[in-house]
Amino acid sequence: MPQQLKSLLVVFAVFIGGLVAARHFLLPPTFGERGHYRAAAVVTIERLPVRYAGREACGVCHDEIASVHRNARHQTVACEVCHGPAVAHTESPTENKLPAPRERGYCPLCHGYDPSRPTGFPQIDPVAHNPLKPCITCHNPHQPEPPHVPGECSACHGEIARTKALSHHALLDCTQCHKTPLQHKIKPREVRPEKPLTREFCGGCHAQNARAPKNVPRINLETHGGRYVCWQCHYPHLPEAR
16 A cells, blocks of 8 residues: 555544544533534523513504504514513513614614615615604604605615616616506505516617617617517616627
8 A cells, every 4th residue: 555545544544533532522412412403502592581572562562553563564573673672671661661763873774775685675875865864754663654755766776776877778767668657666566667578679779770869779670689588688777788
């Protein structure tokens, strides 16, 4: 057997021996009894004091607010997400008051612009949107409907708006390509805008015989791109040629 192979086997033997020793001497005694974790951790966690009461407990005293919150856009946000752990408050309401965030910086933790958030999630630019005013000046946190429907698509579609502003389509209104029912601004996830489904739609500006300014790129609809719809190859908000 070559000397190099012998040395390699020795290294493997030491490594495996170290793993066996570590498992025997270093792992907690209850590790592996109920799976790949320390079984005694369950008992340790059970002994921790309960800090959260749950929204049902909040509704016992705050039934009017709970009724509003149950049917509002924040219905999936538990009371204690904003007000903190409430067990002590439920046991002694007068001695243990819960905080109610009123400073401007709290709501942007969720609603400040972040391109990683889902499309249609309400987002604002905290610097430009009603600067310095606390959010609760205009919005009821338990039923945070906007005082009026957004006037611009960018209120919810910030990432698309920023991309489109740098594209050749910057001067096109969103509604020129998207049929957007009024209810979309009120219930954006239930009522969706429509987007073009045919090649002829983009051809209205980009076909060879289209009535559009001379500097608009033209293509032959019969031969260009085969059977594919235009936006399958070109991102319409930044439609650079590939």
